[in-house]
Amino acid sequence: MNDLSTSSQITYRAVLVEPGVVRRIRGLSDKSLAWLFITPTIVLLLAINIFPLVWTIYLSFTNYRANRPNAPTLWLGTDWYQSILTDPDIWAAMQVTAHFVIWTVVIETVLGFGLAFLIDKKFRGHGVWTTIILLPMMLSPAVVGNFWTFLYQPQIGLFNYLVAFVTGRSASSFQMLGDVTLSPWAIVIVDAWMWTPYVMLICLAGLRSIPDYIYEAAEVDRASNWRQFWSITLPMALPFIMLAVLFRGIENFKMFDMVNLLTGGGPGSTTEVASITLKRAAFESWRTGYSSAFAIILFVTVFGLANIYVKALNRVKSR
Amino acid sequence: MTLDGNSSMPRSGFTDRILRRGPLEAIATMIIAAGVVMLMQPFFLMLYSWSFATTLFGTVMFTLVSKVRE
Amino acid sequence: MSLANAAHSVVEPSVGTRRFAGSLVVLYAVITMIPLVWIVLTSFKSPDDAISYPPRILFTPSLEGYCNLFTTRSRQTPEFIKTLGPPQGLCDNIARDRNMVIAGPSNYVPRFVNSLIIAFGSTVLAVALGTLSAYGFSRFRVPLKDDLLFFILSTRMMPPIAVAIPIYLMYRTLGLSDTRLGMILLYTSVNVSLAVWLLKGFIDEIPREYEEAAMIDGYTRFQAFVKVVLPQATTGIAATAIFCLIFAWNEYAFAVLLTSGNAQTAPPFIPIIIGEGGQDWPAVAAGTTFFLVPIVVFTVLLRKHLLRGITFGAVRK
Numbered sequence: 001m002n003d004l005s006t007s008s009q010i011t012y013r014a015v016l017v018e019p020g021v022v023r024r025i026r027g028l029s030d031k032s033l034a035w036l037f038i039t040p041t042i043v044l045l046l047a048i049n050i051f052p053l054v055w056t057i058y059l060s061f062t063n064y065r066a067n068r069p070n071a072p073t074l075w076l077g078t079d080w081y082q083s084i085l086t087d088p089d090i091w092a093a094m095q096v097t098a099h100f101v102i103w104t105v106v107i108e109t110v111l112g113f114g115l116a117f118l119i120d121k122k123f124r125g126h127g128v129w130t131t132i133i134l135l136p137m138m139l140s141p142a143v144v145g146n147f148w149t150f151l152y153q154p155q156i157g158l159f160n161y162l163v164a165f166v167t168g169r170s171a172s173s174f175q176m177l178g179d180v181t182l183s184p185w186a187i188v189i190v191d192a193w194m195w196t197p198y199v200m201l202i203c204l205a206g207l208r209s210i211p212d213y214i215y216e217a218a219e220v221d222r223a224s225n226w227r228q229f230w231s232i233t234l235p236m237a238l239p240f241i242m243l244a245v246l247f248r249g250i251e252n253f254k255m256f257d258m259v260n261l262l263t264g265g266g267p268g269s270t271t272e273v274a275s276i277t278l279k280r281a282a283f284e285s286w287r288t289g290y291s292s293a294f295a296i297i298l299f300v301t302v303f304g305l306a307n308i309y310v311k312a313l314n315r316v317k318s319r
Numbered sequence: 320m321t322l323d324g325n326s327s328m329p330r331s332g333f334t335d336r337i338l339r340r341g342p343l344e345a346i347a348t349m350i351i352a353a354g355v356v357m358l359m360q361p362f363f364l365m366l367y368s369w370s371f372a373t374t375l376f377g378t379v380m381f382t383l384v385s386k387v388r389e
Numbered sequence: 390m391s392l393a394n395a396a397h398s399v400v401e402p403s404v405g406t407r408r409f410a411g412s413l414v415v416l417y418a419v420i421t422m423i424p425l426v427w428i429v430l431t432s433f434k435s436p437d438d439a440i441s442y443p444p445r446i447l448f449t450p451s452l453e454g455y456c457n458l459f460t461t462r463s464r465q466t467p468e469f470i471k472t473l474g475p476p477q478g479l480c481d482n483i484a485r486d487r488n489m490v491i492a493g494p495s496n497y498v499p500r501f502v503n504s505l506i507i508a509f510g511s512t513v514l515a516v517a518l519g520t521l522s523a524y525g526f527s528r529f530r531v532p533l534k535d536d537l538l539f540f541i542l543s544t545r546m547m548p549p550i551a552v553a554i555p556i557y558l559m560y561r562t563l564g565l566s567d568t569r570l571g572m573i574l575l576y577t578s579v580n581v582s583l584a585v586w587l588l589k590g591f592i593d594e595i596p597r598e599y600e601e602a603a604m605i606d607g608y609t610r611f612q613a614f615v616k617v618v619l620p621q622a623t624t625g626i627a628a629t630a631i632f633c634l635i636f637a638w639n640e641y642a643f644a645v646l647l648t649s650g651n652a653q654t655a656p657p658f659i660p661i662i663i664g665e666g667g668q669d670w671p672a673v674a675a676g677t678t679f680f681l682v683p684i685v686v687f688t689v690l691l692r693k694h695l696l697r698g699i700t701f702g703a704v705r706k
Contacts, residue, residue, distance in 0.1 A: 033610055034529035037521040041541070041581050044518065048578035049544040052555030059555070066558060085368045094367070098359035115417060121402045123411030131692045132418045135425065137699075138688040142641030143677050146660040147428050150670055156440045158427050171442070193421060201696050205704045243700065254548035257641035261660055275642075278550045283646055288554065295551030297371050301358060304351035304378040306546040310539055311344070313703045385535075 053299070060293035067286040080293035090294070092269070093277040099184055100191070100259075100273055101252045105245055107192045112199025113241060117233075119200070120207045130204075137197045145258035148190045152176040152262075177263055183271050187259050191252065199244040206240025207233065239316050246309045250302055274298055343384040350377030428681070431674035439670045454671025456480035458497050458662065458679070462489040497676055500658040504680075506569055507654055508637040511576035516630045518577070519584025520622070524614055526585065527592040528600075538586070542701060545582040549642035557647060569652045575643055580633040583701065587632065590702030591625025592618065628694040631687050638684065655680050 060081070063074045084090050115133065119126050136144070151159040155172045164171035176186040210233065218228045256275035259265070265272035265280070272280075278298065282291035354374030357366040402410070430446070431439050432455065438448040462484050470490065476482045484491050522541075526534060556575060557566070565571030599621065600613040608616065619626075645657040659676045662669055688695070696704050 030529055030610060034525045034531055037525035037529075038531060038537070041518045041522040041585060042537070044574075044578050044581060045541060045544050048556070048574060049547065049552065052552060052559055053547075055555040055558070056551065066554075066561075081371065085371055086364070088364065091364060091367050094359050095361045098361070101359070111417075115414060118410040118414050121407050121410035123407040123414070126411070126414070129411075129414050129418045131689060133414070133421060134692070134695060135685060135688055136421060138635060138684050139425075139681055140639035140641065140656050140684070142639070142645075142656040143659050143680055144424070144428075147674065147677055148424065150431070150668075150673070151424060151427065153440075156442050156444065158423070158444050161442075161444050162423075193424070197421075198699060202700065202704065205696050205700075240704070243703075247699075250546060254550075256548075256550055257645075257656075260645075261641075275548060275550050278548075279646070282550065282554050283557075288558075292554060295548070295554055298548050299551050300371065300375050300378060301355055302546055302548055303543060304374045304381070305355065306543050307378060307381045307539075308348050308351060309546075310542065311348070313701065316700070317703045 056292045056295055056299075059289050060296050062289045064289045064292075065286050066282075066288040076289065080290045081297070084290070084294050084297060089269075090277065093272050093274055096184065096269070096271060097253060097273045100187060100255065100271075101249055103185075103188045104191045104195070104252050105248050107188065108196045108199045108248055109241060109245055111192065111196045112244065113203045113237075115196070115200040116203035116207055119204055134197045134201065136194045139194075141194060141258040142261055144194070145190055145261045148186075149177060149262055152186060154178075178267055180267055180270050183263050183267060187262055187271055190258060190262060191255070194258070195248060195251075199241075199248065202240050202244040203237060206237035209240070210236045239312065243309070243312045243316050246305065246312055250305050250309060253305070254298065254302060340384060340387045343387060344381065347377050347381035347384050350374075350380060353377070425681075428674050428677050431670055432678045434671050434674075436669065436671055439674075451483070451671075452479060453483050454669075454675035456483050457495075457669055457672035458675040459495055460484070461492045461495050463492045464488060465490045495662075496658065497655070497662075500653055500655045501679070503569060503652055504638060504654040504656075507572045507576060507652070508634050510569070510573040511580055511637045512630050512633040514573065514577040515580035515584045515633045516588075516626060518581050519588050519629065520619075520626060522581075522585045523588035523592050524618060527589050528597070538589075541582045541585050545579055550646070553643055553646045556643075560647065567648050567651045567653075572644070572648065572652050572654070575647070576637040576640065579640075580636055583636070583698075584629050584633060586701040587629045587697060588622070588625055588702075590697065590705065591622050591629070594625075594705075595621045628691060628698065631691050632694075632698045635684060635687060 061076055061078070063076055065071065119130055148159075151157050152175075154160055154175045157171075157176075159176065160171040160174065163169070163174075174182060176182050176189075214232055214236075215228060218232060223231070254275055255273055256279065259271060259273055259276060260279070263271040265276040274294075275298075278291055278294050281287050281294060351374055354370050354372075354377055357370035357373055360366060433450040433452070434445070434448055435451040435453050438445050438451075439454075456479070460480055465488060467488055470485055470488065473490070476485050481491055525531060526538060531537065560566040560568075560571050563571075565574075595618055599617050600608075600610075603613040603617045604610065639656065640654070641656040644654045648654065648657070655676070659673060659680065662673050662676055691698070
């Protein structure tokens, strides 16, 4: 130890004498240290994410079935892609996904931004209430989603009871999870309940990033509150809103756990979002090649959106 | 989409201005967005069929474009 | 600035506005809490109270849900039960009132233990790997840095089911299916991306001058990292660890597809707790309550860092 520090001491003195040489030596050790630090992570990700991904790409061109590992594997080219991309059933699943994604994102953005706007008024006790509001998004979507099936029970469920109480309809006259028209909304409600706080939190950061002096200048110019909202608050919070919208969009595009437990895709296939279709093909019909192709289609979509997300992230970061 | 402002740059030739990262990235973003919309729209099966190719093209373009000089 | 924030600043909302905003937010908070309160209430109900109509808010509390959660029971004739000795403990008493005999412990505890082992194991690994990488990315010039960082982030964005297909095949070949090790590795790989991004943000905030001063004092780069940077980053590391813990604790998609018994965690287990004639809701609620309490505690501890966590460290408030 002692030796070590003395030698560095010498190095330090040497810096004063001959900076170039020492910087090169130190730079070299830094470089190897950098790789030493980064490599384990990259290796792990290569092994558990990238290798499987490459394998999926390979499987998507074959007729491999996971439940018949010993059957001969045939090369099919892009057959699976063509059949998926012309299949009206898969197209229908994409529209179920679209319904889910669009409505959850719209509801969460409106509610989340509204809440953030109100919390930003800094009323007494806003910290405590904010923490309470944030709770649902931290909980397990599966475990809580499962409990919502209880709240949605036609006769005994609290949700139906409260709706009946407010609207005057009979609590057993509608089934949130069993009805073809209502079940797509049942999953939207649970998702909005869980993830509105997420949008709220990001919007709140956006609102708080607007410096006070801009509002003060607007006051001096006698701009109305309404005008201030539309020309200062909203435009300046917009990058943050975009960030939240993109992230919720990506997450809900691949939503699986909550929907699987609430409806499992049913009734019929009215709530069969893309991930459920994929899970059925991969782990129930064991059409591994086919589902690999579908997985790649979903993955490329998510990857494309992730590119845009990171761009939005960097834009917010520079604020 | 807002593009990166380049007001400080002197005006230069057409190709020079187009082949920069900002506009190209914006185009790639649009293509990806278009692909996603095509994937999930309920109107034309044809658009759905071509959505994957569009998204893939946009994503590859985005990745390549991010290497272009700023 | 200080002038602007003085008592009568033009941008300060009026008392009336504040009260109005406050009451709306409180209203939302109350509505949003109803399902959670209902879970806790249901866990203390008897099965009859749980499925009564209209739903009961006032009821005699019972521990039957918790008893049913932790035990398996078998139905016996009253005559047989009379031949047994006096009931042992509260749960035995409740079971015998329903003509049941406790047959043994349920699977909830092993599943819960699996959740603990897998969550903590993957968190420790992810944070250890993440801290090293974050330091590397934060302090050194790494070629293709932005691409590597994006690559790391994009692995987290992959749809879980798409990843699960090849992982299932890979684990089957390697003999890792339905093992805790397999799940720990999988969750580590998902969490490490979050850990790298979050910790890079935290380490970026520590002035380089600290390490440089230490290195001038004779520390090597590695010593400076261990003795100067790590202590400074403790809060960040703790916050990151809690985020990883929560993710691994809550995860369902991989768990339900890749585990069946041995390594099954609590989230896929809780929904399949069934009693006689359908789901045993008080037991499900009890399992849910048990499962959610640590998260509620962690959320309160973490409230200052939540924003960072959900934006991968980009927004720091």
